[in-house]
Amino acid sequence: MIDAHELSKRYGRRPAVEGLSFTVAPGQICALLGPNGAGKTSTMRMLVGLSAPDAGSARILGEPVCLGAAVLRRVGVLIDGPAFVPHLTGTANLRLLWSATRRAWPPPALDDALDLAGLGAAIDRKVKGYSMGMRQRLVLAQALMRAPDVLILDEPANGLDPAEVRALRDHLATAAGQRAAVLVSSHQLAEVQQLATHVVVMHHGRLVTAGPLADLLRDAGAFRVEVDDTAAALAVLRGMPGVTSVAAPDPAAGGEVVVTAPDVQSSDLVQALVTAGVGVTSARRATRSLEDAFLAMTQATTGGRDDRAAH
Numbered sequence: 001m002i003d004a005h006e007l008s009k010r011y012g013r014r015p016a017v018e019g020l021s022f023t024v025a026p027g028q029i030c031a032l033l034g035p036n037g038a039g040k041t042s043t044m045r046m047l048v049g050l051s052a053p054d055a056g057s058a059r060i061l062g063e064p065v066c067l068g069a070a071v072l073r074r075v076g077v078l079i080d081g082p083a084f085v086p087h088l089t090g091t092a093n094l095r096l097l098w099s100a101t102r103r104a105w106p107p108p109a110l111d112d113a114l115d116l117a118g119l120g121a122a123i124d125r126k127v128k129g130y131s132m133g134m135r136q137r138l139v140l141a142q143a144l145m146r147a148p149d150v151l152i153l154d155e156p157a158n159g160l161d162p163a164e165v166r167a168l169r170d171h172l173a174t175a176a177g178q179r180a181a182v183l184v185s186s187h188q189l190a191e192v193q194q195l196a197t198h199v200v201v202m203h204h205g206r207l208v209t210a211g212p213l214a215d216l217l218r219d220a221g222a223f224r225v226e227v228d229d230t231a232a233a234l235a236v237l238r239g240m241p242g243v244t245s246v247a248a249p250d251p252a253a254g255g256e257v258v259v260t261a262p263d264v265q266s267s268d269l270v271q272a273l274v275t276a277g278v279g280v281t282s283a284r285r286a287t288r289s290l291e292d293a294f295l296a297m298t299q300a301t302t303g304g305r306d307d308r309a310a311h
């Protein structure tokens with residue numbers, strides 16, 4: 001379990017995080033989202049004891065977090081990337097980082113982590129010759145090799161190619177399947193939509209929303225209904241109490257109407273249509289993309305692109 005409670009952080013007079021609370025339970029993959037400068041990295045740094053909150057508290061697996069806290073041995077962390085020693089090999093760097101845990105080499109999930117890193121023979125070459133993507137994969141290997149109960153990863157897909165992104169997604173899903181609590185920040189919303197079970201959206205350091213991804217994607221009160229006669233369906237639904245709008249997005253393609261009716265059950269819509277002689281193939285809740293949901297939430301509260309300028 002990851003527990004952020006009323007976390008606040010200022011840099012000078014400027015607040016970076018303000019009263020932020022959320023939890024990530026075992027088995028959840030939670031995406032921490034927000035525009036540039038929203039406070040995601042600052043939040044993650046507080047969650048793993050790399051910086052002390054000005055107010056509020058962070059707990060991991062029920063234990064309070066501070067720099068060097070024993071519970072952090074159970075956390076795989078990717079924030080800013082560790083400083084690799086360039087003239088040492090990939091393996092030697094992993095051993096060096098592992099030695100800080102004072103546990104015997106090899107770490108429990110070394111083979112899986114190396115599989116994901118996919119560095120092959122390059123793992124025994126000096127890190128100074130690694131490409132950016134290779135370094136990122138080594139960073140991931142160090143976070144994952146300890147078979148952590150908690151993963152906190154700041155933009156882990158940076159510098160990875162599509163196959164590597166997919167391998168990372170599979171690996172995180174496996175970790176969550178084994179009851180790890182996973183917190184991942186990202187700007188890749190299409191990727192997040194495939195990966196996350198939950199989302200925390202922040203903006204200007206504050207919480208905008210937190211909850212299951214499916215709830216965020218549900219377009220409140222909207223249904224998509226497939227019918228055999230669009231014109232007749234529009235006429236029936238327009239006359240129905242509780243229906244606030246009806247549209248046929250693409251009449252040429254035929255078949256589908258989008259109905260907004262927050263207080264009406266889909267079964268009532270179907271019954272009204274069928275009673276009027278309109279054939280109904282399916283009726284389902286409308287969803288929107290994570291990108292649409294994210295932009296609607298963050299642009300509604302933004303004062304423009306000041307975050308980017310300030311960053």
Ligand SMILES: Nc1ncnc2c1ncn2[C@@H]1O[C@H](COP(=O)(O)OP(=O)(O)OP(=O)(O)O)[C@@H](O)[C@H]1O
Pocket residue numbers: 011015016034035036037038039040041042043310311
């Ligand atoms: N060490 C620091 N000193 C001063 N200001 C900082 C420091 N770290 C972050 N900030 C400021 O705090 C705010 C939040 O930054 P943070 O890096 O947490 O945001 P972020 O959401 O991770 O952004 P990005 O998506 O660009 O990585 C920004 O205004 C940033 O400029």
